[in-house]
Amino acid sequence: TQLLEQSPQFLSIQEGENLTVYCNSSSVFSSLQWYRQEPGEGPVLLVTVVTGGEVKKLKRLTFQFGDARKDSSLHITAAQPGDTGLYLCAGDLDTGTASKLTFGTGTRLQVTL
């Protein structure tokens, strides 16, 4: 059973467009991370959110953690080709092993000129 569902699974947009990726669960997470993975590489951390309702901005990327800590979103403003990659959310279920992550299903983003 996949605990973290991401939508959409694929997204192909043109440079300059805005987009939002969603990460949803029926479980409560103590904290949540977003990673980006480029072809031939492992995922790299973008952000960690820990408080329900928290909003974090990283240049053109805005991350939000839901009030109930069951969902999160990633919004990209004015997408650029360099944003192309696989975006993964990952949550900590706070089962006592705080370093163990549950990863989402992934959203593959392609930004074209």
Next chain:
Amino acid sequence: DVKVTQSSRYLVKRTGEKVFLECVQDMDHENMFWYRQDPGLGLRLIYFSYDVKMKEKGDIPEGYSVSREKKERFSLILESASTNQTSMYLCASSLLSSGALYEQYFGPGTRLTVT
């Protein structure tokens, strides 16, 4: 610069072979992880280790075993490879948490094909 290295980028093995995937980190991290990545399924945890000689099962441990004899090295073993183990395998490491969620650092992955 922090680094997680994996022994091979690409590997082709035959059904029934014993397969070893090696991972080394140079950050003195306590935690190490093995994931497999399949399209549409994200990353699924196979095993992890929080100390030398310690290991815990992840979500999909069947058909796999692990070894951690030294802090910097974590090995994934497929005792008898099967075609359904064809996948991308990712190794990661992180600090041991006391409550905070630390970043996981990933290797570049090993694409294993079992024929």
